[in-house]
Amino acid sequence: xxxxxxxxxxxxxxxxxxxxxxxxxxxxxxxxxxxxxxxxxxxxxxxxxxxxxxxxxxxxxxxxxxxxxxxxxxxxxxxxxxxxxxxxxxxxxxxxxxxxxxxxxxxxxxxxxxxxxxxxxxxxxxxxxxxxxxxxxxxxxxxxxxxxxxxxxxxxxxxxxxxxxxxxxxxxxxxxxxxxxxxxxxxxxxxxxxxxxxxxxxxxxxxxxxxxxxxxxxxxxxxxxxxxxxxxxxxxxxxxxxxxxxxxxxxxxxxxxxxxxxxxxxxxxxxxxxxxxx
Ligand code: APR
Numbered sequence: 001x002x003x004x005x006x007x008x009x010x011x012x013x014x015x016x017x018x019x020x021x022x023x024x025x026x027x028x029x030x031x032x033x034x035x036x037x038x039x040x041x042x043x044x045x046x047x048x049x050x051x052x053x054x055x056x057x058x059x060x061x062x063x064x065x066x067x068x069x070x071x072x073x074x075x076x077x078x079x080x081x082x083x084x085x086x087x088x089x090x091x092x093x094x095x096x097x098x099x100x101x102x103x104x105x106x107x108x109x110x111x112x113x114x115x116x117x118x119x120x121x122x123x124x125x126x127x128x129x130x131x132x133x134x135x136x137x138x139x140x141x142x143x144x145x146x147x148x149x150x151x152x153x154x155x156x157x158x159x160x161x162x163x164x165x166x167x168x169x170x171x172x173x174x175x176x177x178x179x180x181x182x183x184x185x186x187x188x189x190x191x192x193x194x195x196x197x198x199x200x201x202x203x204x205x206x207x208x209x210x211x212x213x214x215x216x217x218x219x220x221x222x223x224x225x226x227x228x229x230x231x232x233x234x235x236x237x238x239x240x241x242x243x244x245x246x247x248x249x250x251x252x253x254x255x256x257x258x259x260x261x262x263x264x265x266x267x268x269x270x271x272x273x274x275x276x277x278x
Contacts, residue, residue, distance in 0.1 A: 012268035028201020067157035094258035142166025
């Protein structure tokens with residue numbers, strides 16, 4: 001019998017006893033697929049330094065110059081390394097286990113901060129909210145119309161949006177760029193419904209996405225529609241090999257990688273929800 005990381009049984013019990021569980025994943029979810037994280041050990045920013053935070057302002061000022069830099073690879077070294085890793089990445093057992101938790105009904109939705117699309121490649125459906133967009137799509141900055149690139153990398157600046165004429169960029173959200181309103185609203189709605197949130201592979205540092213974790217934690221203090229039943233604060237579970245700023249407010253902390261922790265959670269939930277042998 002494979003030994004389970006500490007906390008897995010308690011986490012499985014919390015999930016099994018919850019009504020509406022939501023997962024929030026970060027770059028750590030894809031590390032075992034060969035995609036480096038941004039912060040911490042082997043983080044791209046640890047290696048190359050924090051990039052400029054005004055990419056979106058630069059894009060808005062001169063979309064043509066933005067696309068020229070993209071196409072001629074005159075971009076940050078960390079983007080070049082990330083692009084190479086994204087090109088070769090495949091889902092790992094942790095991604096498939098997360099899809100299984102959704103298919104088994106234990107997790108109702110997944111809010112991912114990742115742009116790698118690996119959850120979709122692992123078989124996840126419309127339970128997925130890609131809060132920072134997806135690297136293999138283009139998006140109009142006016143009407144948010146999206147176009148799938150299907151792994152094709154544009155060799156020239158895309159035409160303006162055929163719906164509204166505004167410029168088009170990669171769907172992946174840039175620093176300084178607002179999250180697409182309907183995506184943010186969907187993520188907020190899921191967090192509002194959640195009585196348990198599982199944070200997997202995120203440093204919980206980048207708002208507004210990470211702020212949703214604290215919103216869930218303090219759900220009972222949030223505004224409620226008139227007459228709605230009192231809500232309790234959501235339970236928080238963290239799966240991360242290292243401590244984060246979220247760790248101290250979690251009900252369960254599992255010091256494991258996504259590739260070990262999520263499949264272990266599936267095994268533990270199968271055990272406690274298996275029909276009793278009579
Ligand atoms: N399994 C699980 N977690 C891991 C693993 C692993 N194999 N390896 C590293 N981690 C953890 C690290 O301990 C860290 O807490 O993953 C986390 C990665 O943190 P960040 O690099 O900050 O990534 P994330 O939290 O997703 O950042 C949020 O910031 O750079 C922006 O837009 C980018 O979506 C990203 C956002």
